[in-house]
Amino acid sequence: MPATEKTVRRSALVASAVLLSTALTAPAALAAPGPKPSATPPAHTSIVGGERLAKPGTQVNLAAGVPVLPKELSARSWIVADAESGEVLAAHNAHWRLAPASTLKMLFADTLLPKWPRTTTHRVEPSDLAGVGAGSSMVGVKEDETYSVHDLWLGVFLRSGNDAVHVLSAMNGGVDKTVQEMNEHAKELQALDTHAVSPDGYDAPGQVSSAYDLTLIARSGLQKKDFREYCSTVRAQFPGETKKNKKGKRVRGSFEIQNTNRLLSGDYDVPVYQGIAGVKNGNTTNAGATFTGVAERDGKVLLVTVMNPQKKGSNEVYKETARLFDWGFAAAGKVEPVGELVPPKSVEEANAAAGPSASPGQAGGGTGAGSKPVASADTGGGADGMGVALGIAGGVVVLLAGGAFLVNRRWPLPDLVRRRPRP
Numbered sequence: 001m002p003a004t005e006k007t008v009r010r011s012a013l014v015a016s017a018v019l020l021s022t023a024l025t026a027p028a029a030l031a032a033p034g035p036k037p038s039a040t041p042p043a044h045t046s047i048v049g050g051e052r053l054a055k056p057g058t059q060v061n062l063a064a065g066v067p068v069l070p071k072e073l074s075a076r077s078w079i080v081a082d083a084e085s086g087e088v089l090a091a092h093n094a095h096w097r098l099a100p101a102s103t104l105k106m107l108f109a110d111t112l113l114p115k116w117p118r119t120t121t122h123r124v125e126p127s128d129l130a131g132v133g134a135g136s137s138m139v140g141v142k143e144d145e146t147y148s149v150h151d152l153w154l155g156v157f158l159r160s161g162n163d164a165v166h167v168l169s170a171m172n173g174g175v176d177k178t179v180q181e182m183n184e185h186a187k188e189l190q191a192l193d194t195h196a197v198s199p200d201g202y203d204a205p206g207q208v209s210s211a212y213d214l215t216l217i218a219r220s221g222l223q224k225k226d227f228r229e230y231c232s233t234v235r236a237q238f239p240g241e242t243k244k245n246k247k248g249k250r251v252r253g254s255f256e257i258q259n260t261n262r263l264l265s266g267d268y269d270v271p272v273y274q275g276i277a278g279v280k281n282g283n284t285t286n287a288g289a290t291f292t293g294v295a296e297r298d299g300k301v302l303l304v305t306v307m308n309p310q311k312k313g314s315n316e317v318y319k320e321t322a323r324l325f326d327w328g329f330a331a332a333g334k335v336e337p338v339g340e341l342v343p344p345k346s347v348e349e350a351n352a353a354a355g356p357s358a359s360p361g362q363a364g365g366g367t368g369a370g371s372k373p374v375a376s377a378d379t380g381g382g383a384d385g386m387g388v389a390l391g392i393a394g395g396v397v398v399l400l401a402g403g404a405f406l407v408n409r410r411w412p413l414p415d416l417v418r419r420r421p422r423p
Helices: 101-115 149-159 162-171 175-188 211-221 225-232 316-331 345-357 413-419
Strands: 012-015 075-082 087-092 121-123 146-148 235-244 250-258 276-284 288-297 300-309 398-400 404-408
Touching: 075 211, 075 316, 087 211, 087 316, 101 149, 101 162, 101 175, 101 211, 101 225, 101 276, 101 288, 121 149, 146 149, 149 162, 149 225, 149 235, 149 250, 162 175, 175 345, 211 276, 211 288, 211 300, 225 276, 288 316, 300 316
Parallel strands: none
Antiparallel strands: 012 404, 075 087, 075 300, 121 146, 235 250, 276 288, 288 300, 398 404
């Protein structure tokens, strides 16, 4: 949103003196079937975010002036949340632990993105690609070729490339170490329904997440500039294989890759969703189709996660997501929330330690409607024109009295939308 926009909603998080560091619709992985998830949600689930979100079924506060929810919703689980305030506007089986498919790559990215500059390069060894599951979605990484970290992240986000995930995991010390760090980061985010077994979302026994957790993870990732850029990119050039040309000279070309997020790239039966700016899709045998998206309209930023629609049809997960976005934008400011997206654990603990120095509405780390910024600070976008953004994971901070930081969480989503070619 423009820096001068008066209608931009802002929220602030107060902490102690430690800044938190925190296909085209190809399936992410066609894994061999494992244990099938339960056909019905459990009677009791996590109460993170509020007691209403622990209840099975649809949770929404319908009242005069609040639009009714879309009728054609078949997903096992979904959630609609305000990305800035953290208010959960409506949810259905929000904490049901289900297979996440490649939406789990959001946790992989949020965990590993800060580790290397995008210009870092790596020559791929055969061992880097060991363990990539049969039938995995691939971007086309080749052994004995050199790729930049930037290239590899484009492969992760656009083509959901499990080969790119495994190369980055190898750079990080291996799959086991990466999965351990992902699970530690999930706990930090209070994504307590989530347990990673594979870094790429490939079906594995015991690998689960929830609509609530995936929304938390996306919200954290979107604080990172590179995360926002990669998840909003529609198409890009990816390095090809080095070959000899007709003159016998070794040359390396490139090929185009396109984002498999159909609300971003469009399809014959799904138009590009106006205001969409990411985030990640997935599809596996156990998970079915999963998707988390973020979109902006008239200064309002919403996150929607949809898991495993039961209605069979082309692009159903995107169609149901679009309906929930439409409802959310119509209901925003009218509907009483049923819960909230909680802040990371370290922020919550820091707020508790800050005590009276915390800003009004922030006691206990809450991010509800009563939260108000104490101050704000703007910073211009980088050379890529991404706009202003100050996030949990970085950006400009203002040192306040009492040793606390204020983090202004303005989102530059309209800039992302303007960078996306119109249909």
